[in-house]
Amino acid sequence: MTAWFVIVVPLVIMFFTLFMERVEARLRHVAVQENEVEELLENARPDEVRALFRQGIGRALELFQLRRVGRAGRLRTRRSRDRS
Known part of the structure; x- marks a missing residue:
């Protein structure tokens, strides 16, 4: 045994x-990556903070990333206009 x-x-x-x-x-x-959370907490807007407390970190990061992607898209559009 x-x-x-x-x-x-x-x-x-x-x-x-x-x-x-x-x-x-x-x-x-x-x-969720640690650096994403740090960046969110440093640069969060009121709607993202509200989403963090009401719906959790996932939704707040989603809003934050949408804002960053939108800003990057606008920068690309401006650069392409400036080159023309």
């Missing part, structure tokens, strides 16, 4: 760690 215990426990631990590594790898792609 002890021999089975000595063989089974390390195998169970090994398979558990492999499973958790896969879960962690998937979560790493879905999770």
Whole structure:
């Protein structure tokens, strides 16, 4: 009985760690990056802060990123107009 215990426990631990590594790898792609949160907190507008408290970090970051993308799009349009 002890021999089975000595063989089974390390195998169970090994398979558990492999499973958790896969879960962690998937979560790493879905999770919010630390620098995104810092940038949001430093440059947030009132509507983004309101979304942060009412709907959570996901919605606040979504609004912040939409604003950044919109600003980048406007800059590209201005640069293309200036070159013409």
